[in-house]
Amino acid sequence: MNNVFSALADPTRRAVIERLITGPAPVSELHAPHDMAMPSFLKHLGKLESAGIIRSKKIGRVRTVHIEAAPIAAAEDWLNRQRNIWKGRLDRLSALAEHLEKESNDG
Incomplete structure (x- = not known):
């Protein structure tokens, strides 16, 4: 998983992935929109x-x-699990803030 996220960290590599979502492509086509030497690509x-x-x-x-x-699916699954964890935490924090505000207004 670390290698996947490391690979996704670069905008050039993300652009290649976005292009490949539409289907396979020759290296020359993938390289064309990028302003870099072929060895770097x-x-x-x-x-x-x-x-x-x-x-x-x-x-x-x-x-x-x-x-x-x-x-990509494994990374997406991991991100979805993290999103759900943080959504639950933020929901609980919001509920606590509302409870404290109500107590302060009632008191």
Whole structure:
């Protein structure tokens, strides 16, 4: 999970993921909108691949990249659990604040 969140921390890598949601793409297409040298871009792809977020396959001279859903789904599940925990905490804090305000107005 740490590798997934580390990979998602960079805007270039998030842009690659957003593009791959629409379907597989060759590396050259993924690289095109980014103002960086290909070796630097390939390091970003390597980070995504080592986190298990993407996979690539070379056919002839073209390397095509596709997204792997499982790591993204696991991160989403973790975030949803955290959201529910914090929602419960904030709901209890809000109820306490309302209770204290009511006591102060009644007293």
